[in-house]
Amino acid sequence: MSKWCDIGVNLFSSQFDSDRAAVVERAALAGVAQLVLIGSDIDESRQNIAFCQQHRGCCSTAGVHPHQAANVRPDWLIQLQALSRQAEVISIGECGLDFNRDFSPRDQQQLVFAEQLQLARQCGKPVYLHERDAFTTQLAMLKEHQISHGVTHCFTGDVQQLKAYLDLGLYIGITGWVCDERRGEALQQALRYIPSDRLLLETDAPYLLPRTMQPKPKSRRNEPAYLPVIAQMVARLTNRTMDELATLTWQNSQLLFGFQPSLSTAYA
Structure with missing residues (x-):
């Protein structure tokens, strides 16, 4: 059986x-032998870490999502710095900018994002990036902070945006968005431009259930066990076998996140 990392x-x-x-x-x-749990605020990051300590094959990001930027406590950065030192934490984020929903004021989003970019550089861990309708500002901030180590989570942009992220040295996370015949066409085109050593796969579970999945679960809930459904689409669009895709995306995840052997071989 192929071995995958979500x-x-x-x-x-x-x-x-x-x-x-x-x-x-x-x-x-x-x-799906390795799971990266997403921390969208301090509390969730802590929950993830506690879970990872009890379940092999799991690791976590730690960060503050732009939606939560307005809700941070005064000592949030001190808490995040402490979490970043935990062995289970392999990336800083989910962090970035979201000018689509604007759940937090944009200036506050940028302040919280900038602090996390600086922390990532200080601790030598990759950034785990979110961006929606904020590409120009986000790209400028990544350049300002000289970010070259990280992943653009749930990338749904066009070829131009893709190349800009690749030029920085970032990896690209592909979700079930690529399986959507209604809104995934631009991503399907962009997929062909992702170098084999920058491609990563993710479900973003419980969201973005692949539309190509048959039969679909009654709950309509996505989960990491469905990652091979996304992989099938990516393999077809990139003219790879499933084994080839599994091998390269597994290696990419190890290189980016630096998984410890006890984590990465948990289900080998």
């Missing part, structure tokens, strides 16, 4: 409250 799982979404551990078990049975 670099984006929102495991502490309320949609997983009833069967969180079982979700991880089903992923392992499907060959």
Whole structure:
């Protein structure tokens, strides 16, 4: 069986409250041997870390999502610095800018983002990036802070944006968006420009259930066990076999995040 890494799982979404551990078990049975749990605020990052300490094959990001930027406590950065030193934390984020929903004021988003970019550089860990309708500002901030180590999570942009991120040295995370015949065409075109050593796969579970999945779960909930469905589409569009795609994306995840052997071989 091919071995996969899902670099984006929102495991502490309320949609997983009833069967969180079982979700991880089903992923392992499907060959998804490594899960990166996404921390969108300080509390969720802590929950992720505690879960990872009890479940092999899991690691976590730690950060503050732009939606949560307006809600940070005065000592949030001190807390995040402490979390960044935990062995289970392999990336800083999910951080970035979201000018689509503007749940937090833009100046506050930029302030919180800048602090996390600086922290990532200080601790030598990759950034885990979110961006929506804020490409120009985000790119400028990445350049200002000389960011070259990280991943653009759930990339849905066009070829021009893709090349700009690649020029910085970033990896690209591809989700089930690529399986959507309604809105995924631009991503399908951009996919062909991603070098083999920069490609990563993610579900963003429980969101973005692949539209190509048959039959679809009644809950309409995505989960990491469905990562091979996304991989099938990516393999077809890039003229690769599933084994080839599994090997290169697994290697890419190890290179970017520097997984410890005890983590990366948990289900080998």
